[in-house]
Amino acid sequence: MTTTEDSGNGSSQPVCLPVPSPSVPPIVEIAVVLLLAVVPDIYSSFLSWLQPFTVSFTATHIWLIVRALQVSAPVLLLIHLTGGNWQEHGLRHRPRPVDVAIAVALVASGYLAAEGVLYALIDSGVDVASDEFNPILDEQLPKSKLILFLTIALSGIANGFAEELVMRSWLIPKLEEVMKSPVAAVGVTSWFFGVCHLYQGIASASMILAIGIVFGAYFVCFRRFWPLVIAHAAMDVIPYYW
Numbered sequence: 292m293t294t295t296e297d298s299g300n301g302s303s304q305p306v307c308l309p310v311p312s313p314s315v316p317p318i319v320e321i322a323v324v325l326l327l328a329v330v331p332d333i334y335s336s337f338l339s340w341l342q343p344f345t346v347s348f349t350a351t352h353i354w355l356i357v358r359a360l361q362v363s364a365p366v367l368l369l370i371h372l373t374g375g376n377w378q379e380h381g382l383r384h385r386p387r388p389v390d391v392a393i394a395v396a397l398v399a400s401g402y403l404a405a406e407g408v409l410y411a412l413i414d415s416g417v418d419v420a421s422d423e424f425n426p427i428l429d430e431q432l433p434k435s436k437l438i439l440f441l442t443i444a445l446s447g448i449a450n451g452f453a454e455e456l457v458m459r460s461w462l463i464p465k466l467e468e469v470m471k472s473p474v475a476a477v478g479v480t481s482w483f484f485g486v487c488h489l490y491q492g493i494a495s496a497s498m499i500l501a502i503g504i505v506f507g508a509y510f511v512c513f514r515r516f517w518p519l520v521i522a523h524a525a526m527d528v529i530p531y532y533w
Contacts, residue, residue, distance in 0.1 A: 359453035
């Protein structure tokens with residue numbers, strides 16, 4: 292605070308200068324988001340891996356939508372409150388038709404990377420067949436194909452938005468800032484991505500880690516968010532119709 296003199300009567304008036312808002316260290320922001328959006332999923336994934344389970348179709352997809360909102364809203368609010376660069380997070384532009392074509396290429400590249408990991412595991416002697424487990428394949432699916440498609444499409448988009456927002460759009464720029472390496476940032480986020488899917492088995496988690504590397508590399512190179520959301524949603528839907 293400082294004072295200025297009034298030229299009319301010589302009295303001084305207090306003047307309040309703006310006080311800069313305290314900046315939050317990136318490592319603290321990373322810790323908060325990990326505790327909110329990643330650690331709970333890793334914890335439940337480990338529990339599910341130790342004790343395999345089957346799931347209810349309705350409960351699963353309602354939970355995916357609720358969880359997506361629970362994760363996405365705080366992360367978007369954090370970007371806003373900390374004055375984050377929306378372009379850096381790939382959120383400056385709205386979805387465009389070309390994003391669909393890019394998403395198709397990402398899906399194809401992701402599956403090729405996953406297949407490469409699968410064959411590498413088989414060649415190394417891993418019994419992939421006994422390891423594989425995916426609770427979504429054991430769900431009691433609705434008889435109507437339309438209801439099935441609409442349900443998994445809605446939850447797939449919600450889940451794809453939330454996971455790509457956290458894993459690629461938010462975490463990669465923050466880890467780049469802390470680790471000073473895009474390669475390390477992609478590696479760490481891909482590891483998180485794979486471990487969050489450990490409930491599907493070690494082989495599947497390793498394949499999903501490879502998909503995470505493909506998605507992360509794309510984001511680092513182009514800083515576009517929406518193709519990743521579309522590709523992720525598509526890869527959530529495809530197993531139901533494969």
